[in-house]
Amino acid sequence: MQPAQPSKHTVPLDSGWSLDHDGGPLPAQVPGCVHTDLLAAGLIPDPFIGRAELEIDWVGRRAWTYSRDVAAEQTTADERYERTDLVFDGLDTAARITLGGRELGRTRNMHRAYRFDVTNLSGPLDVEFASAYDEAEAVRRVTGDRPNVYPAPSQYIRKMACGFGWDWGPTVVTAGLWRPVRLERWSTARLARVRPLVTVGGDGSGRVELRIDVERTERGADRALTVRADVAGVTVTGQVEGDGATLVLDVPDVRLWWPRGYGEQPLYEVALTLLDGDGGTVLDGWGRRLGFRSVEIDRAPDEHGTGFTFVVNGVRVFVRGVNWIPDDVLPSRVTPERYRTRLRQTAEANADLVRVWGGGIYEDEAFYDACDELGLMVWQDFLFACSTYPEEQPLRGEVEAEARENVVRLMPHPSLVVWNGNNENLWGFRDWGWEEELAGDSWGEGYYLGLLPRVVAELDPTRPYMAGSPWSGSWDHHPNHPDHGTHHSWDVWNRVDFTEYRADVPRFVAEFGWQAPPALATLRRALPGEELAPDSPGMLHHQKAEDGNGKLRRGLARHFAVPEGDFDRWHYLTQVVQARAVATGIEHWRSHRPRCAGTIVWQINDCWPVSSWSAIDGDGRLKPLHHELRRLYADRLLTLQPGADGPVLVLDNQSPEVWSCAVTLRLMHADGTEAARVSPDVTVPAREVLRLPVPARAVPGAGSAKEYLVADADGLRALHFEARDRDFAYPRPRFDIAVESVGGTRDTVDVVVSAHTLVRDLLLQPDRLAPDAQADRGLVTLLPGETTRIRVHGAPDCGANAIRAALFCVEPA
Incomplete structure (x- = not known):
């Protein structure tokens, strides 16, 4: 109503x-x-x-x-x-x-x-x-x-x-x-602020407690005012006392709002009306969509340290998240349609949480509306990032007014599940030399540990607050300690190989990522006429990270021969490494549920065309990482993890149903022949992880450059190579291509690829066929004799030769 x-x-x-x-x-x-x-x-x-x-x-x-x-x-x-x-x-x-x-x-x-x-x-x-x-x-x-x-x-x-x-x-x-x-033109009084406190009871009921503030004109100062609220057929009225009123609406048998993958997202219209006298003239109105759900964060200590697990409606959730930055450096250009497109792409990556990062903005209502509908939980940073912030005036008053306003503005949204005080400032104080340089000056601690939790507790006590990310929960532990609270894993990208993600099991990984360039069509638009090279002037200008290209090169060189003078090959391989790096982290951390309770990839989107950690580039094109996230964040994940005694088969079942299947494990030679095969039947309970050692006869020899392990189950595939790509004896890839029209249209085709050899990380880059073309698949590995179909939209009349030129795969060094 x-x-x-x-x-x-x-x-x-x-x-x-x-x-x-x-x-x-x-x-x-x-x-x-x-x-x-x-x-x-x-x-x-x-x-x-x-x-x-x-x-x-x-x-x-x-x-x-x-x-x-x-x-x-x-x-x-x-x-x-x-x-x-x-x-x-x-x-x-x-x-x-x-x-x-x-x-x-x-x-x-x-x-x-x-x-x-x-x-x-x-x-x-x-x-x-x-x-x-x-x-x-x-x-x-x-x-x-x-x-x-x-x-x-x-x-x-x-x-x-x-x-x-x-x-x-x-x-x-x-x-x-x-x-x-x-x-705004009005008389007598208006609704100045409405705070809906939404809770659920153990009996299946929901409660909406509306805290209402009104502003009166001089003539309306002594007028009797009535407020009336309606939700789900429940109507309550009350009188305004002075400048405020509280209405409580108890709604029986509410349907709960769930994160995507856990249930549906029912939303209830709440309508509030301000009336003159005892129900006369309508003076003002307020309406929102609310959702009934409970949320808390379990931060209890255990044998591993201090946990950090989201609990929604009593269910423990392993978060599959992404970090969000402003979608345009000119944020007024981001329309509701653009928000919905980008968040739909986020949901299609099987993410269930979006972290609104603290160096951007409190997003428009359209962002949170879309998250409500899509079941994307929102982790909302207060806007402090990577800096020390003075706590003196005139800033302190602005910070408090800003926090109060935005808490009230955003609290109706059921997707909003946590308030976070800042991004990396507590960590920076301890590790980046700030403590010594400040010499006792204020730097923001009073905001994160004092002002902001007080504002949230006063205005929005239905949601948890955390002081920062990363944060171990107190100064008793290092702010970025992997065993306590939230953790940002950046040493890997900055310093070492991505296989080092497996070195520890943080309780919750709130940031980690790996860079790659944007799609070629995006680069062509942003750098018209430039002869593209990793270090060409425009490429360097659209690479803002400190030593970003050096880190890209070193990350590539650890696994592949760097293709000197071949930009297309460099472009493909850096995108492969990005997808592999993120996969290494997520597969490892998911395999250690519930000790690790979530990952939030840095980052889902870009604000302009740039080489970055994003899965969707600045022109909205999907990188291979986006397709890989669909696999990594699916309810069911199959992976092979290195173990002390050989590879371990891991099946992570985050679905609400038991997962029973036959797994086929094959030990393969590089030339395509099969050396061994085992097919165990497995059963994985709902929301649990199963770890099984790979039988010895299917394990590749230690350091072997000519053997690899393949696991298949229910259409999922996992691979294990003992040697890095640059050392593995890949055959020269051979495959056939056929192009089949779909539905008799020129605009949509299936590209059918049939492999005669091992074809590792085959990728069709659709924007090489047409700038707006899209493919439904990213990286895929084929064994000899296997076939895959890649559906391409938006590339009319593309032939086999053009498609072959847009196809890339790993080749022997």
């Missing part, structure tokens, strides 16, 4: 804006930003193309003004409307707002909404934005200097930190009205 139509009237102010520019006013789009308006006017190059990012640096270093007129009839008090408010859902960032020459206020926080009483005011509306650099430097002079992983002053301004540049993102420092603007 929707709330009754309120007497409050909303006037969108999304048109009629201009941006003051040296050459005269420019049409401005709201929501938007300076960069999108300058791009639309053709006054700056696209910062995503080539090295144009460097050419537009000046945009973020100067002041800008947005203007439009507000007519008197839109704000004048009359018998219908006593009050008119000007509401900005998002101002980026340091702004001075005037209307008719009168200053309404000043802002310094991108992550807050602002409301100004403009009753009876009219004339020119100007929003003057200072340079974010200038604002940050002014605050730095007040608070004193603090260390930061990056040179930009992002910790001195409450703004999307990654816009100042990150190890996967460009430096594009925005300004503008990045979320909607409107006039």
Whole structure:
């Protein structure tokens, strides 16, 4: 049931804006930003193309003004409307707002909404934005200097930190009205804040406790007010006492909201209405979709250390997660449709949790709505990342106001399962030299261990809070200790081979990842005319990680001969290594459930075309890693793990049903002949892991370069090689290709590949056929005599020769 139509009237102010520019006013789009308006006017190059990012640096270093007129009839008090408010859902960032020459206020926080009483005011509306650099430097002079992983002053301004540049993102420092603007006209009273506390009882009932704050006009100060709420056929009314009220709705026999893979995602419409007197004129309304579910994190100590396990509706969940960054460095360009596409792709990777990382933004409602519907749990960072943050004014007040507003805004969403205080700052204080450099200055600890947990406990006690990621739970242990709490595994990518993921079993891996370049079509668009090479100018510019190409090369060289002078081969092999690296970690950690209770891959998406850790590149194309995540995060995973006494067969069954199957284990020679075969029948209980030693007769010889082990079960396959690829005696791959039309259309074909030899990590790169083409499979390994079908959409009239040119596989060194 929707709330009754309120007497409050909303006037969108999304048109009629201009941006003051040296050459005269420019049409401005709201929501938007300076960069999108300058791009639309053709006054700056696209910062995503080539090295144009460097050419537009000046945009973020100067002041800008947005203007439009507000007519008197839109704000004048009359018998219908006593009050008119000007509401900005998002101002980026340091702004001075005037209307008719009168200053309404000043802002310094991108992550807050602002409301100004403009009753009876009219004339020119100007929003003057200072340079974010200038604002940050002014605050730095007040608070004193603090260390930061990056040179930009992002910790001195409450703004999307990654816009100042990150190890996967460009430096594009925005300004503008990045979320909607409107006039709200109302009388007597309005709903100022609604906090729904949603809980479930042991008897199958659900409870919605609505904590309601109202704002009154001067004439409405003593008026009797009534609130009425409806959910699932239950209606409750009550009186407003002063400026607040609480309504409790008990709903029998509710259907529980579950993470994807554990059940359905029923959502209930809740409608709240504010009425004058004892039920007269409708003054205001509020409506949301809620879900009934319980969530906690089991952090109890055990024989391995300190656990970290999500428990949803009483069920212990092994998290299959991904980290999320802003999907565009110009976030006003991310539409609800784009959110839904990217999150659908996330769900198709079989992920069940999305971590909103702390260097970005609190995302739009459309993001959380999609997560509610898709069953994607949301881990929400408060916005602190990789820096020390002063706790003095003017920042402290902004931090508290921002936290309070966003906790209340996001708490209706059942997908939101945890609040997290920061990204890597507790770890940084201990390990990155900050403690010595700070010499006692504030750095954010008071936020993470004091202010933020207090705000969450007061406003949203139905959800758990954690001080940071990584965090061991207290200073009694190192913040990034693998045996306690959450862990970020970055030494592997930065320093050693990906096989070292198997060196330990963290309780919960909240970040780990491996880089690869984006799809070739993405590179061609971003670097037009460039002769591509790993170290060509554009490739280096679109590689932001410290020594990123060096790490890519070393990671590749440990397993393959580096293909000097062959960019296409380098491009393919680095994508293979990315998928293999992430697979090594997830397979190992899943095999050690429940000691390890989750993995969150860094990262699912990109904010521009770049070599990065993402599974979906900056143009929305899927890397091989995305397809590999579908396998790794499926309910049932088959893997072969190295063991002290030989390989171990592991079957991880996260489904709610028993898994009974026959496993075929084959010891194969490199030339394609079979040396041994065993076929045990196995049964794996629901939500459990089975580990079995491989029988000795099927185990390859230690260090063998001519034997490998294959396990097959229920259409799943696992491989075990004793030697690395560069040392293995691969045959020259031979396979046939056939192209079959599907449904009589030119646009969709099946590519049928029939192997005559071992074909390792066969990959069809569809964007080599057509920029928008898509394939339904990633890396696949074929044994001699096997056939696979790869369905390709969006590549009309592609023939066998073009397809062969788009196919890659591992070749002998």
